[in-house]
Amino acid sequence: MSHRKLRMGMIGGGKDAFIGAIHRIAANMDGQIELVCGALSIHHDTAIESGHILFLPDDRIYTNYEDMIKAESKLPADKRMDFVTIVTPNFAHFGPAMLALENGFNVVIEKPITFTLDEAKQLKKKLDETGLMLLLTHTYSGYPMVKEARQLAKNGALGKIRKIYVEYSQGWLSKLSEREGNAQAAWRTDPSKSGKSGCMGDIGTHAAHLAEYISGKKITQLCASLNTVVDGRMLDDDGAILLRFEDKVTGVLTASQVAAGEENALKIRVYGENGGLEWAQQEPNTLTLKWLDKPAQTLRAGSNYGDRESIYATHNTRTPGGHPEGYLEAFGNLYRNFALTLSAKINKETPKAEWLDFPGIEDGIRGMAFIENVVNSNHSNEKWTDYVI
Numbered sequence: 228m229s230h231r232k233l234r235m236g237m238i239g240g241g242k243d244a245f246i247g248a249i250h251r252i253a254a255n256m257d258g259q260i261e262l263v264c265g266a267l268s269i270h271h272d273t274a275i276e277s278g279h280i281l282f283l284p285d286d287r288i289y290t291n292y293e294d295m296i297k298a299e300s301k302l303p304a305d306k307r308m309d310f311v312t313i314v315t316p317n318f319a320h321f322g323p324a325m326l327a328l329e330n331g332f333n334v335v336i337e338k339p340i341t342f343t344l345d346e347a348k349q350l351k352k353k354l355d356e357t358g359l360m361l362l363l364t365h366t367y368s369g370y371p372m373v374k375e376a377r378q379l380a381k382n383g384a385l386g387k388i389r390k391i392y393v394e395y396s397q398g399w400l401s402k403l404s405e406r407e408g409n410a411q412a413a414w415r416t417d418p419s420k421s422g423k424s425g426c427m428g429d430i431g432t433h434a435a436h437l438a439e440y441i442s443g444k445k446i447t448q449l450c451a452s453l454n455t456v457v458d459g460r461m462l463d464d465d466g467a468i469l470l471r472f473e474d475k476v477t478g479v480l481t482a483s484q485v486a487a488g489e490e491n492a493l494k495i496r497v498y499g500e501n502g503g504l505e506w507a508q509q510e511p512n513t514l515t516l517k518w519l520d521k522p523a524q525t526l527r528a529g530s531n532y533g534d535r536e537s538i539y540a541t542h543n544t545r546t547p548g549g550h551p552e553g554y555l556e557a558f559g560n561l562y563r564n565f566a567l568t569l570s571a572k573i574n575k576e577t578p579k580a581e582w583l584d585f586p587g588i589e590d591g592i593r594g595m596a597f598i599e600n601v602v603n604s605n606h607s608n609e610k611w612t613d614y615v616i
Contacts, residue, residue, distance in 0.1 A: 230573075234309045235308060235309070236332075238313045247267070256563070262283070264283060266292045275288055310334060320342065328353045332359070335364065336591075337364055338436075341591070347594075360565070362561060362586065363588070365561075372512060374539040380443055380504070386502070391497050393434045395431065397492070398487045400426075401484075405417070425460070426464045427601050431598075440586075447473055449468050451605045463605075466481070466482055494506070502517050512551065528540065529546055530548040543560045
């Protein structure tokens with residue numbers, strides 16, 4: 228455990244924001260981290276008010292990220308922030324992240340990591356130069372049963388992996404909500420703020436990351452078809468992709484934000500020679516194993532057979548069996564593992580393997596490559612597009 232609390236700054240995530248509060252809850256969950264400063268909004272008054280709501284001292288409430296990073300870098304080592312969390316829309320990720328790294332601060336950042344693939348590569352170069360750390364908040368990789376699924380695939384329990392199906396269905400953009408005052412819809416469907424892709428950039432990246440994370444196989448080729456279903460929308464809100472992975476594994480990825488009535492229905496199935504596994508985000512404590520030659524099994528997070536689950540699952544389980552853990556805890560697991568690793572680094576100690584299991588810059592680059600390759604494939608008449616990074 229850390230010798231002291233880590234000090235966190237936040238860029239974005241003010242009082243009217245959606246994801247900022249989630250990050251603060253997650254960071255606070257294990258008592259390893261405290262919020263010490265923030266540039267919480269691009270609007271001056273909102274930034275000040277948000278800082279006061281969170282009881283930040285007046286001299287640590289900033290009205291833009293440049294001032295915050297420069298001022299924090301001049302503070303004594305025992306007072307300045309250790310890392311900054313960036314929870315702005317996609318187009319405003321790269322600037323703060325690069326400035327933070329240039330000034331010696333570690334970074335936590337929302338996905339997709341940047342606006343373009345080139346920006347993500349620039350961040351990797353800077354991370355390599357500085358030796359600083361970055362956490363990319365691909366939340367779904369924080370669930371204990373997702374971690375157990377990854378270990379089962381890795382340890383050969385399913386046999387040679389053959390097939391992956393992953394789907395992410397939402398219904399919240401079934402209408403032209405971006406023209407009806409929905410701020411979340413407005414920036415996510417605006418190419419100047421979201422990037423080249425809407426649905427695939429926002430949730431397709433989660434599905435692709437989960438497929439690679441659990442299976443341990445990287446995408447090598449794809450064939451994508453994107454749709455814009457709602458008239459007047461500027462970016463895709465639906466799509467399907469045929470995938471080829473390493474070692475002749477094939478898969479299908481579907482993502483939609485116009486599946487009316489769906490909430491956040493992320494589901495994955497991975498099949499090998501001997502059996503398959505199935506996990507669904509809306510029932511995250513359950514992992515179903517299906518076998519070729521024996522009855523199916525249901526694994527549950529926190530149950531009384533924890534001695535037979537991997538350390539990766541048990542380390543990231545917080546409550547006794549039957550007590551629901553969900554999105555906030557998965558988010559908290561990412562922050563805790565990042566904090567434990569960063570604290571070990573500060574104290575010149577060796578982090579445990581299960582602490583190091585959080586998404587970082589390589590996941591960020593692959594996420595941006597996914598968006599670029601999907602859009603290129605959609606525009607191409609070729610059936611298969613080689614996955615370029």
